[in-house]
Amino acid sequence: MLEVRPQPESGPARSNAQAGLSIAEAARRTGVSVHTLRYYERAGLVVTPVERTHGGQRRYCQLDLDWITVCTKLRATGMPIRVIRRYAQLVSAGHGNERERLALMEAHRADVLAKLAELQENLELIDHKIDVYRGRLAAGDADRLWAPTR
Amino acid sequence: MLEVRPQPESGPARSNAQAGLSIAEAARRTGVSVHTLRYYERAGLVVTPVERTHGGQRRYCQLDLDWITVCTKLRATGMPIRVIRRYAQLVSAGHGNERERLALMEAHRADVLAKLAELQENLELIDHKIDVYRGRLAAGDADRLWAPTR
DNA sequence: CTAGGATTTAGAGCGTGCTCGAAGTCAGGC
DNA sequence: GCCTGACTTCGAGCACGCTCTAAATCCTAG
Numbered sequence A, B: 001m002l003e004v005r006p007q008p009e010s011g012p013a014r015s016n017a018q019a020g021l022s023i024a025e026a027a028r029r030t031g032v033s034v035h036t037l038r039y040y041e042r043a044g045l046v047v048t049p050v051e052r053t054h055g056g057q058r059r060y061c062q063l064d065l066d067w068i069t070v071c072t073k074l075r076a077t078g079m080p081i082r083v084i085r086r087y088a089q090l091v092s093a094g095h096g097n098e099r100e101r102l103a104l105m106e107a108h109r110a111d112v113l114a115k116l117a118e119l120q121e122n123l124e125l126i127d128h129k130i131d132v133y134r135g136r137l138a139a140g141d142a143d144r145l146w147a148p149t150r
Numbered sequence C: 001c002t003a004g005g006a007t008t009t010a011g012a013g014c015g016t017g018c019t020c021g022a023a024g025t026c027a028g029g030c
Numbered sequence D: 001g002c003c004t005g006a007c008t009t010c011g012a013g014c015a016c017g018c019t020c021t022a023a024a025t026c027c028t029a030g
Helices: A023-030 A034-042 A062-076 A081-093 A098-139 B023-030 B034-042 B062-076 B081-093 B098-139
Strands: none
Touching: A023 A034, A023 A062, A034 A062, A062 A081, A062 B098, A081 A098, A098 B062, A098 B098, B023 B034, B023 B062, B034 B062, B062 B081, B081 B098
């Protein structure tokens, strides 16, 4: 009946056995579905394997949630799963690859800036159309721009 | 051998028979593939049926190109094909539906603004990561943030 | 101990937006 | 008139990112 598992926290600090959140709670906190959480894991987006109970159920710690949040933010900026996986590999490989991580992020930043510019540019068309329609409605005028004038 | 068909323009003004550009030239000018041009037509995005030669080949006029450009700009802002089709239906229906067109565009504008805000917000994470990696590289320091610290 | 909701897996399914292919037709320079 | 490259239709294929399913297992309140 609607378990919440708000971190029993019986042991000392963390990395214990039964500590951590259920996948449902992790999904709630990260804003993605449990399906997506499992999919991300299968897709190789995780940096550190999520802990499991004795029986094999996932138990998420804060670090896991934080990383998933990073993933969702990267996804929200349009980074493909494949690239996030690459990034996750670099991160979990540890030090020594900062240059590649930097290159990856800089490339993605360029993509995002380009996307922003494109959105902003094309927003002008939308604004223009809105202006036109507002004007016509205000004037009670009828349309005759894109109608079959042929 | 690489026909260009730069508007023979034999008749008076337009809407003639053999006037208009081939699909290849239309694709070149609008920046989409011929496949996509045909797909858009099939998908019901056209406002006015593209003219055809006696033999059934498409001949695009400037109005067609302009409309396709509108479609690509709407696509570039993330408007789904289905919504563009609806918009095209409204436009080709002629006057009297400005209110609905306006509502459609205003809703889309809101979507675009939300997307812009989301991109900009998540860009901060990217910038932060870039800062971090640049700092580490500058300091010659090694990574220890997302490494398996467990 | 038990009941029953939550979780597990691997794989299939889906929605979107193209992109391609096959087999046949057309157009226009020679 | 003919040859060849461009064009036609329309259904299949594809890449992506989830989303769902089924059958089995787990976990915990009672």
